[in-house]
Amino acid sequence: MKLIAKSMLVMGMVMSLTACKKESKLNPIPTSLISDASAYDSPDRIATLVNGLYATFKGSGFFGTQYIYYSEARSGDFISTNLNPTRGGLTYQMTVDPGISDVSAVWTQGYQIINACNVFISSMEEKGIKVLTPQIANNYLAEARFLRGLSYYYLLQLYAEPFTKNNGQGKGLPLRLTPNKGLAEYNLARSSVAEVYKQIITDLDYAEANLPANYSSAALNTTRAHVNTVISAKTNVYLSMGDYANVIKEADKIVPATAPFVAPTGVKNALQTEVTAIFKAPYTTTESVFSMPFSNTDVPGTSLANAYLPDGANATGLGSAGTGDFYLFEGGIVSDPLWKTTDKRRALVFTTIAGGNKGRQWSTKYATGSPYTDYVPVIRYAEVLLNLAEALANVNGVDSRSLALLNAVRQRADQTTTLTASSQPELISKIIHERHIEFLGEGIRNADLMRLKLSVPAKTPLGSSPVPQINPENPNYLWPIPNTESLYNKDI
Template sequence: MVALLFFSFSSCEKDLLDTTPKTSIAEDDAYSTAGKMAAQVNYLYKLLQNQSFYGGRYIVFNEQRADEFGQNDGNAAAGSAVWNQNVGSTNDFVNNVWSVCYTAINASNILIDKLNTTTVVTDAVAKNYRAEARFVRALCYLSLVQTYAKPYALDKNGLGVPLRLTPVTEAGNNDLARSSIDVIYKQIVDDLDQAETDLPDSYSSSLLNVSRAKKSTAIALKTRVYLVQQKYDKVIDEAKKIVSLTAPYQYTSGTITHQLESSFNVIFTGSYTGNEALFSIPFANSTTETPASQSSLAFNYVGQPIIVLATDGIAKDPALNTTADARATLIATNSANQKILKKFNISTAPFRDYVPVIRYAEVLLNYAEAKAKNNDLTTAANVLTAVRNRSNPSYVFPTNAIDTQAALIATLWNERRIEFLGEGMRLMDLQRNLQTIPAKKGAIGTAPLVLVSSSNYIWPIPSGEISTNKLMVPNP
C-alpha cells in the first residue's frame, strides 16, 4: 500500500466548489499513473487536515459553541462571535468550514468517478481508494449536516444540505437544492456501509492504520451516526463488530488491536498511533503539515490561550479535581489563575499534536448508551465502568448513579463530557439530545443560552453559497 504523502495545500476557502484536482499536474494528467492516483487519495486526507476543518478550527468552533469553555480573546479572528453565539452568514468561519467540506466532497466524487474507469491501478487498489473516498465524503457530510441543519431528532424531514454525488470539474454547476436531513444521513450510512465492505482490515504501519480509513474506522463512525439518529439497535449491531462481549473490551483483526490505552495520558503525550486511535489527523515533522498558530488546538487551549475551562462547566466535576483520575492531570492552572486543558500540549510553534477524530473510548460509550437506551443496564454499566476505571482503577460508581435507566444515561452523558473534553464532542451531544446550549462566562463577558428553537442553535447557510447557488434556501 502506498504511504501517505501530504502535498502542500493553498486554501481555496473562498471558492465554495473547488473543481481542480490538487497536484501540480493538469487535470487530464492528474490520474494517469498509479503514483498520481495515490496523490489524489492523499489530497482527500490533506483536506481533512485543513486548519479550518479537523486540523483545528472545526473542533475549536464546536467547543466555543458549547458550554465547557470561556473565551479570553474578544477579537473576531479568535472566534469571539462563535463563542457569543452570534455568527452571521457572512462570517469567514461559517463560510470556511462549508467550503473545505464541499471541496473534499467534490474531490472524493472526482476520484470515485476516475477510479470507475481507470486501468492504471489494480481492481483491488481501486476498490480500496474508492472506499477511502466514500469514508471522507461521509465524514464531511456528517460535519455539514450537524453544523448547518437542524438536529436529526428534531426534524429529520427538514432541510439538510445540497447532496453532491457527481463530480463538478468546470464552473457553472453550483445550483443544487438542499436535500432533506434524512436523505443526507441515508447517504452517509450508505457510504460507510460500502467503505466497511471494501476497506482493508489494516495497513502496513501503525501510522497508516490511524491516518487512513480502514474497516474498523468506518464501523466506528457508524456508531456515531446511528447514535445521532437515535437508532440504538443499529449502534449496538455496529459496536458488536469491534467490541468484545466481555471485558477487557477490545477488537483484534490481522495486525491491529483496538482497546483502551492502559494510561489515559499517553493518548495525548506521544502515543498517537496506539491501540485506542481509530482515526486521527496526523501532523508529521514537516513544515508543510504545521497548522497556522491561531488554528491549532494547542495554541487555542494552552499557548495563548484563546479559550479556558469554564468555571461552571465539567471542569468542576470531582473526577477532574482529584489525583486519583488520570484525566485530571491534563488540566492545569495558568498564571492568570484560569484552568486550561493540556490534552494538546505542544504549546510553542510548530503545533503538531495529532488530532483524534475517533477513539475507541467513543465506540465503547456509544455502545453503552445504546445498551442503556435499550434497558440493558448491566452491560451499559459494565462498559461505562471500563472507561472510568482506565483513568481511575479504584473508582466505583454510586449505586444511585447507575441503578435506573434515567440515572445511568445521565451518568453516561457526564462521562462523555469528562472523557472527550476539548475534542469537539460536547456540542454534538447537546444537539442530538435536543438540549439547550447553556449560558457560559468568560473574560469577554457572558454568552447567552441558546434554545433548541432558536435560529442560532445551528449555523446559518454561508453567504458565499447563497450568492452562487440560486436554489439554496437559507436557514430561517
C-alpha cells in the same frame, strides 16, 4: 495491499484544485482535484491523489482544526479571553451570521473535501480502474467514500437540525455526489437531513466492504481508514440518528461482549492503560482509531494547541505556550466534583500558578508548542465504547454490559470509582456525563448537545461578559448557510 502500505500519507501535499484562476477566485468550492490529464495513468500518481484527499480533510477549516475549535467555542466549557471575531469570538457568543469567516471556513473546507472525493471517484471510474488491480481500486474508492461520508456527517452537526428532532425531516445540506466543474453546476437545493444521513450510511457501508482490515504499521492504522475505522464512524452516525439498534449492531463487530474490550478483528483497538499516552508522540496507540497527523514539515494552518494553551504570562511551569484564546470555564465540567482530583484525566488540565489569572485552568490535550504538531484525534475507541453503552442503556434499561463499558472508561483513569445506576435515566445521564469529561476539547460535546436536543448552556465567566443559554428553537442554535454558498447556489 502492498501498494497501499507503501503509499505513506504525504498529508502536507497541496493539490491543484482549480480549473482556471478567474473561476477559482469566484468559486467557494474547488472545481477539480487536478488539472493534469495524466493524473490517473499510473498507480503511483493515483496513490498520491488518495493522500491528497486526507490532506484536504485535515485542512485548517476542518480537522486541522477549526471544526473542533468552533464546536468547543459553542458548547459551554471554554471561555474566550478576548472575544476576537477572527479567533472564534462570535461563535463563542452564539451570534454568528452568514457572512462571518467561522461559518464560511468550515463549510468551504467541508465541501472542498466532498468535491475532491467526487472528482476522484468519477475519474477513477473513468480512468483509474484500468491501471489498478480491482482490489486496490476498490480500496481507494472506499477511502474516498469514507471521507465524503464523514465530511457530510460533521457538516450536519453545525448547519442542520438534528435527525432526532423530527426524524430527519428538517433541511439538511446540498447533497453533491458528482464533481462541480463550473458555476452552473452549483445550483442545488438542500436535501433533507434524513436523505443526507442515508447517503452517509451508503458511503460508509461501501467503505466497510472494500477497505483492508489493517495496514503494515501503527502510523497507517491510525491515519488511514480501515474496516474498524468505518465501523467506529458508523456508531457515531447511528447514535446521532437515535438509531440505537444499529449502534449496537455495528459496535458488536469490534467490541467483545465482556472485558477486556479489545477489538477481535482487524486492528486490535483498545483503551490505553494510561489515558495521557493518547495525546503524546507517537500518537499511534490502538485507542486512536482515526487521527490527523502533523509534523515539523507539515504543520496545521491553525491549531488547537495555539488556541487552548495559555500565553507565556500564564504558562509558567507548563513548558509550552499558545495564544491563550480559550481557557476552561470555571463553572463548566472542569469544576464538577464528580470528576475527582485524582482522576488521571486531570493531568490534561493545567492551572496557572501565579499572577492576576492565578487558578485559571487550560486544556493541555494538545500540549506541544510551536509549530503545534500534535495529532488531532477524530475517533477514539473510548467513543465507540461509550456509544455502545448509551445505546444498550436506551434499549435495555439498566444493562450490565452498558455499566461494564462505562466503568472501563472511568476506571482506566479513576480506579477508585465504580459507577452504578438504579434506573435507565440515571444510567444514560452518567454515560453522557462521562462523555463530557472524556472528550473535553475534542469537538464532540456540541454534537451530543444537538442529538440530545439540549440547549447550548450559558457561559457566565468571572469578570467577563456573560453569554445567554441558547435553546434548540433559537435561530442561533444552528449555523446559517454561508454567503459564499448562497451567492453562487441559486437553489439553496
